[in-house]
Amino acid sequence: MTHPEHTPASLPATRSKTTRPPADTTGRARRARTDPMAVRPLRDGRYAVETDGGTYVVDLDARSCTCPDAQIRDARCKHRRRVALDVTDGLVPPPGQRTAVCAVCGGRTFVPTGDDAPALCARHAIDPGTLVSDRETGDRLVVVAATGDRADSVATDEGRLVADYPSNADYGRHEPVFRAVYLDALRRGGDVTHYAFPASRLRPVTDRDAGPSPTDGIDAAGPTTA
Numbered sequence: 001m002t003h004p005e006h007t008p009a010s011l012p013a014t015r016s017k018t019t020r021p022p023a024d025t026t027g028r029a030r031r032a033r034t035d036p037m038a039v040r041p042l043r044d045g046r047y048a049v050e051t052d053g054g055t056y057v058v059d060l061d062a063r064s065c066t067c068p069d070a071q072i073r074d075a076r077c078k079h080r081r082r083v084a085l086d087v088t089d090g091l092v093p094p095p096g097q098r099t100a101v102c103a104v105c106g107g108r109t110f111v112p113t114g115d116d117a118p119a120l121c122a123r124h125a126i127d128p129g130t131l132v133s134d135r136e137t138g139d140r141l142v143v144v145a146a147t148g149d150r151a152d153s154v155a156t157d158e159g160r161l162v163a164d165y166p167s168n169a170d171y172g173r174h175e176p177v178f179r180a181v182y183l184d185a186l187r188r189g190g191d192v193t194h195y196a197f198p199a200s201r202l203r204p205v206t207d208r209d210a211g212p213s214p215t216d217g218i219d220a221a222g223p224t225t226a
Contacts (some may be wrong), residue, residue, distance in 0.1 A: 015040060017050060020085070028069075032081030039086045045095040045113070049079040058083045061095050103175050104200045117148035118176040124199055126178055132202040136167050140205065141180040144194055151175050151198045162196045171198035178202055 017036035025033060038050040047058045049065075056067040058079050064070060069077040086092045093099055093110040100111045100119035109121040126132060130143045147154060151163035152173040163173040175198040185192045 017052070028076065028078045029081060032078040032085065035078060035082075037079070037082050039083050039092050041092050041098070043113075047083045047092065049082060051079070060084065060087070103172065118150055118174060120146075120176060120199060126199070126202060126204060131183070131205045132180065133205050134197070135201050135203055140183040141195070141202070142183060142186060143202065144179045144181055147177045147179060147196075149177055151177050154196055156196055162198060168198055168201065171201050175199045 015038040017038045019036055020033035022030050022034050036052055040048045040050070042048055042057070045059075045061065047060070049056050049058055056065055056079050058065045060080070060083060063076075063080070065077050065079045067077050067079055069075045070080065083092070087094050090110075096113055097110040098113050100109055101107070102109050102121035102124055103118035104120060104124040107121045107123070109119055111117075111119045126143050126146065128143055128145055132141050132143055133139070134141060150173065151168065151171070152161055154162045154177045156162065162168060162177050163171075177196050178199060179194045179196055180202065181192045181194055
């Protein structure tokens with residue numbers, strides 16, 4: 001009689017089984033690449049791995065798999081190895097994260113499982129302290145914080161929503177808001193006002209960017225306190 005722990009899980013697959021080049025590997029490492037498998041992340045942070053022989057559940061954090069090779073031989077089976085490969089290559093989210101859609105470009109990204117804020121991919125996420133340029137005015141600012149809230153839900157001290165400013169008409173109302181301060185204001189010292197911007201209005205300044213930044217005619221999404 002087969003022990004329940006060694007029985008393939010009854011889980012439907014949502015991806016087609018694929019293979020990988022062997023990459024000069026042998027044994028289980030080779031089978032992890034060359035055997036047809038489909039990896040599907042589960043809501044609890046584990047992964048269902050469908051093979052031609054059945055579907056098994058891998059837990060990377062616990063270093064376990066429900067297949068006989070892992071359960072009986074305590075081996076690092078081909079299923080665990082395939083999941084690790086897919087996580088490393090960004091094909092499936094790592095444990096504790098889920099797949100999401102970037103609020104700016106619609107590209108695929110990964111976010112913490114319990115995070116309900118608008119998601120941003122690596123291209124559009126901006127870390128606090130980053131020097132950025134306002135696409136509308138060319139002014140230089142320093143990002144203070146990512147609010148995690150949408151432009152159509154964040155109000156400035158003027159009582160207007162960030163999304164309702166005419167200067168933000170070309171940016172998505174659904175985009176997350178960043179708070180930033182003008183670089184010239186920081187240089188002058190004293191009290192510094194924080195301004196709110198839709199994510200895609202701010203462009204990180206690269207080493208190739210040069211020249212002074214204008215600061216006249218400011219029309220950011222209004223002043224707002226941090």
